[in-house]
Amino acid sequence: MILLGHGSGGRLSHQLIKEHFLPHFVNPALALLEDSAVLDDLAFTTDAYVVTPRFFPGGDLGRLAVSGTVNDLAMVGAEPIGLSAAFIIEEGLSFEELDRLVVSMSLTAKEAGVPIVTGDTKVVPKGACDGVFITTAGVGRIDPGFRPSPVKVRTGDVVIISGTVADHGIAVITRREAIRIEGELSSDVAPLVPLVRALRDAGLEVHAMRDPTRGGVAQSLIEIAAASQSRIVLNEKAIPIKSAVRAACELLGLDPLYVANEGKLLLLLPDARAQAALKVLKSHPLGEAARIIGAVETGQPGLELITTLGGTRRLRMHSGELLPRIC
Amino acid sequence: MTSPREQIERYLRRLADWRGDELTFMEVCGTHTVSAARSGLHSLLPRSIRLISGPGCPVCVTPVSYVDHALALSKLPEVTIVTFGDLVRVPGSSANGPEKAPPSLAWAKARGADVKVVYSPLDALELARELKDRQVVFLSVGFETTTPVIAAALQQAIDSGIENFSLLTANKTIIQPLLALGTSSEIKIHGFLCPGHVSVVIGSNAYRSLAEIHGIPCAIAGFEPLEMVRAIVALTEQVSQNHPRVDNCYRAAVRPEGNSKALEVMFKLFEPCDSVWRGIGEISDSGLKLRAEYRKYDAAQRFKVELPPVLEPLGCRCGDVLRGVISPSRCGLFGKSCTPDSPKGACMVSSEGSCAAYYQFRQEDGK
Amino acid sequence: MCLAIPMRVISVDGNLGRVEASGALLTVALDLVEGVQPGDYLLVHAGFAIARMDADEAQENLDIIKRLTESPEP
Missing domain, CATH: 3.90.650.10 (PurM-like C-terminal domain)
Known part of the structure; x- marks a missing residue:
């Protein structure tokens, strides 16, 4: 059974990935398990963001959702060229809060110099998620002369x-x-x-x-x-x-x-x-x-x-x- | 003025001067265990001085049956279990059963039980205030540092007429197990590094019978590695002078008589009782339970639940580790079927447990 | 067992004290200590002050911690 600890990024997370994902998704790009996958001259990554509370000193879920993904691209040396954003929204979330998160995402994307070019929205019944979950994916261009690993x-x-x-x-x-x-x-x-x-x-x-x-x-x-x-x-x-x-x-x-x-x-x-x-x-x-x-x-x-x-x-x-x- | 680093080096040189038999000192407090491990203290001590961990981690000494009881309560639909983070991953009895996952509170929570982690028992009280239609059960574990805090929170509940709040108690006191260990024939302990924050409450006088009647050197230590080393020097001196006494090396906070107000609050609501220690067994008067007039706040009285037969994990030597008889690596399960990810015994669960600290911090070739 | 750290009292309001350590602020219950004044050092455990510390020694304690953990400016 999956426990909260499986999402902690520590040993349990590693086990989860090693035993339940990797055996099924076998391919050379994934095998390296870097922050981003590298496909020819492109870097590609995705991350789902859930944080309680959604607004905290120094940031919010929106800023996190953009920063986390562009940072994963940057860590393989890539220059981000586009992001996607998918929202799972719990019914009852206020427009005001959603707007604040979206504005924050837009400002953060500007800081990073990357456009948010595609997206998706789903609304789920009350209790099916906590407020709003945001998943972003990003594509970046690799400079062959700068490829840390x-x-x-x-x-x-x-x-x-x-x-x-x-x-x-x-x-x-x-x-x-x-x-x-x-x-x-x-x-x-x-x-x-x-x-x-x-x-x-x-x-x-x-x-x-x-x-x-x-x-x-x-x-x-x-x-x-x-x-x-x-x-x-x-x-x-x-x-x-x-x-x-x-x-x-x-x-x-x-x-x-x-x-x-x-x-x-x-x-x-x-x-x-x-x-x-x-x-x-x-x-x-x-x-x-x-x-x-x-x-x-x-x-x-x-x-x-x-x-x-x-x-x-x-x-x-x-x-x-x-x-x-x-x- | 000498820097702390220079002071430590000076203390370590004094320890290196010890020419007698190998000395075994027991740090009684789990926070000492973690502090020693985090700072790499073991790697600095001379080989003739061995520091072993004692029964001062409340999670480690809490018996399996207590976790079973908490798990049984967590199944009641009206109950919200509130606990310190330390207890969440401790496995209960049926860890040996057919279920691969050990039934800890984390496991119960994943299956829908209402389990909340707090930093203070006051937060549990706050939850009881908010969740008026729930029964909030606080898992009351800990030594004399924590028990007064829990007592004060319960007193606040009583004073403000909060009825949906109760405690599942397994509170413990420190002197009795030290007496049992210090006078045991199983292992020779040359001195106790006494727990600083328990001593804040009970006072340095509490150890006098250990030193003066039973001849066991005692030194009360704070939690900075420098303070621990200073206390180890004090213990070594007591041994070399053959003069067991209580050295208070944590004077900033520890007074001879302790904190009388904390003791008063604690003993108003709690009274001594016999208590079972994991791996050590029952020690008379080594626990604290709610006094008869406060029994209605005792979750064990308030809710009648059926408890499974107690099953200690097979092959687990937590008890021997807690008594200082073996080091964690000598347990057959250590690092094999018992790891911090799937702990069999409580010493592997709590990050201050001897086995977990050993696993997490020591070099493979650890002394 | 028992994590507790020395914190300095900023203000007292009934049985609650506002305390500070290295810029971290917390409100703690004062049920277990007597006669607390601003400027005192308290040992804080699980949301309660469990002891009043000797001010000089508490400061010395904090100094030790500070000097041991402080890293030189880059």
Whole structure:
């Protein structure tokens, strides 16, 4: 039976995909399991968006639905050229709310420089869905000279993050149900397309890119380590995090490395290119707080963390839903 | 001023100076377990000092029968189960039955039971206020840190006349199992790293009989790795001086007498009772239940449900792990049929459970 | 067991206190502590203050946490 944990992006999600989808949908484009499938010179991706609450500090479901999909295109180096949007609407949703979401989608698509070119709408009876679910798909054009992929990661690469971690997940969870933590807790949801464009225009040799959404920085790097059979070592002290976000994580018993981001970029590239990449990132508002947080070293494949204390621990895939705990 | 890093290094050097037998200290608190694992503390301690996990994770020591009871209540059409996130994935009895999926509250929820996760028992109370036609049952687990909080919430319910609110209690106290473990012949524990936040409530005096009568070194520790290392140094000193005592290394929050107001609120509504600990068995006076005059808020009294026979998972050695007799990796199920995705025992469920922390954080070649 | 973090009191309204830690704000119940004043440090667990902390030591505690976790400016 399917549990909420199967949608968490962690180990259960992986199992679900591996055991129930991949055996039936066998083909080379899917097999790579990258953020987007690559078909000749096109990148193609789709994502369904459900979030409670639909409006949260720093963003909303509409902005998320556009950003998430264009970011998946950007992560394989593609320039988005068109999006689709499909709405499943629960009867009773107000026009006012729908309009707010649609306007937000339109503004976000403009930021990313991509048109929403096709769509669909279904209305379902009350209770059949929660408010509105949005599914977007996107097509992007691949530049053969700029094609990051986890399999290109090599020993000697460094890991860069474009800004602070855990902002989105904490902004959403602290608005959900009863956990009312306030403060500078704002989602980072944003289209990363301009940032990736800048990296591409700078002609940098980028080995891999990933936007660390569900499952956070840890999940993304675990996947990259597995795909490239490399050992990635993170330096906990270097990982940027807003102090209010850290405090909220401590209150709720969550590990910020496993909390979702929606406007951050992980970049793996040769050490010799690191300073140039940082310069490009920092010159853009989305990358102001960019920083080197780790490196690819020789040794057993996987993700390790040098803790602030100086100890070492191995980071593993998270198993299920992130729940606030008291213990 | 020395930096925390330098302080830690200084403490670690002092520990490295220990030339006696291997020392086994037990961290009693699950939050200590997680903090040690997250910070990689084990990888920094000298080999002669072993830190093992004790029975301080309320989820891990809560018996299977309690989860069964909560699951049975969740089947009642009028009941909304409200719980801390920690308990949601703990499997109940029929985990060994024909169903492949273990029957946890997460499983019950997927099958339509009304199960809600909250951060505070006050949120449960708020739900009872909103859902007037529902019966809100709060899963009342925890040690002396959490029980006063639950008692205060129940007191608020009573004061505001909220009747559709009740507790399924399995609250526990910490001193009795420590006595049982400290005096056990099964394993030699050279000292207890006492739980900081339980101690905030019960006070440092509560451990005096352990140290002064039973000769077991005690050090109360906060949760920063630095504070834990400081307490480990204190325990090592007690051993080397052969002078067991209670060192309070968390003075910012822990007073000798504890928090008398919290104790008062707790004991107004709760009274000691015998209690079953997973893997340890029944320990007299180691639990807390609602006093007779508040029984009507006891969900076990309010709703009569049939409970299945208790089935402990076959081959699971949570009990031995909780008593510190074996490390998680020595259990035959560990990492094989028992993983955080499909936990067999409670120690694998809670992220502060010894097995889960071990699985999640340790290096494969972990010491 | 038992997650709890030190938070500074901003204001008190009956048995509710507005508390803050590193810019994260929360309202907590004060049923289990006595004589709380703005500026005090409270240990917060599951929506309740479970202890008043010694201000100097609480600050020291927070400083340790801060210095251990702070990363240098890029």
